[in-house]
Amino acid sequence: MNAIEIKGLSKNFGAKQAVCALDMTVPMGAIYGFIGENGSGKSTTEKMICGLIPKSGGSIKIYGRDHTDKDVRAKMGVLIEAPGCFGGLSVFDNMMLQAANLSIPNAEREVIKTLKMVRMEGAAGNKYKNCSLGMKQRVGIAMALLGDPTLLVLDEPLNGLDADGMRIMREIFLDIVRDGRRTILVSSHLLGELQKVATHYGIIRHGKMICEMTAEQLDADCRTYVALQSAEMSRTKALLGCKYTRVEEDEAGYLRVYDQTTPEEVVTYLYKEGIPVTEIKTDKIGLEEYYIDLMKGGN
């Protein structure tokens, strides 16, 4: 059984089609990275999954049931835009309100346990409005985690976090899915960070799902390339351009050869042309480059 199964989902805002015949499958226990540029329909899709905006067509099944089923809803936790906290109340009070709302027995114990899970136990007494952005994001996740939901829908939870905040958030994600009971659907623009935790990916563009894959498939799809530096970069680029179909210079000043080749073959070729290679290595493109490639229509 899949945690989320979407078929032919569409959403129109007047004449504008925000989501168009979208299919999506999120397996149980996955950390599903939902990727797309601004305005691609990520948040709209997430809001439809959560029942916050009505869909124009298609079906959304959560654990095999319609997404509007109230029993299914009780299994969900959500962080979309604002976390549902009141600024004038403390983190703990906000959590207690949510616990009361969810009729959680032993609410105080559950709240403390959840705050520990998001590394916020030391800031429980802080007023929510005085929390830093990173803390607010973690409180948002804690709010979503209350009531022991098995499906979390998180919209851009990594936004605005510093390096340490990102690390903590990654650890939290891994803790959440550790026992395999919970599934996370997370959208983010920070693809490098997402790649460190996601087990599945879905890439959306102009409201359409253009590809879904597992982390293993992404790893296999991410091509290796040969990166090199030489004393005469412009001549080297011209020479490599004659022999290989795709040669590009990256931001770090390396020339990248994406064709099927080896460092030995490239060095031998350049040596014969009288160009000494100062540094050469093989590497793999990351999710970010893969995504940019995909958006450009490349492979």
Add this chain to the structure above:
Amino acid sequence: MEQSVNFESFGFGKRLSGMLKVDFKRMLKSRVFYILIACALVLPILMTVMMAMMDGSESVNQQTGEITIMEGPENAWQNIGTLPGGEDMGGMDVFGMCNINMAFMGVCVFVCLFISDDFRSGYAKNLFTVRAKKGEYVISKTLMGFLCGALMLIFYFAGSALGGAIAGLSFDLHGLSYVNLAMCLLSKIFLMLVFVSIFTLISVAAKKRTWLSICGSLGGGMLLFMMVSMISPLNATIVNAGLCLAGGVLFALGLGAISTLVLKKTSLV
């Protein structure tokens, strides 16, 4: 191994009681609630005492030489309604503008802020994701608004009596009984349900746009505001209270259904 999910059903009672518990706690922690209650208590005291102090004082118009003699309140119940043989309530003087019916407008601020805060903070989003029933949300908000409104009326009533006592005014009911007084208050409390239902509908339609909901609610409330003193006079009987209760329940059901429909048919973000 195929994974499975166990679903736990939450009944109407459990869901509503959870929501009511949260709203009640929020109300008790809300500054606006205490400000409104304080206003309801202090305003009639201040008004009655100040007007009583100014009773009989003369002011001369410098241009025409016309002398105006200030008339203060004679009876403690003048803030609540018109006594037999007395002047009509609702005139354009301080008493007319700031009588007990002010509570109907005061509660508008509470309902609008309470509901718009839900949408602004994302609380409503969380709620509607994990709790599918929009109707329960409307019930909870209407009951909270009603409770706040009822408390404002009771405090205003107490404030009027206290102000009257401080100013040394008469508590004579001019042939009316305390049952009439109680029925008048009860009628107003039941009428509060009508107003709160209107404010709730406008607020759920306006969502996070607080000013729109406050202005819309004040506008909507004004249409019925003038009727309050007619429907719930000081000589009210059980018939008045019964009619107000029936009207309140009908409005709450009708407008509650429309509010639920608005929540179902519109984006919640």
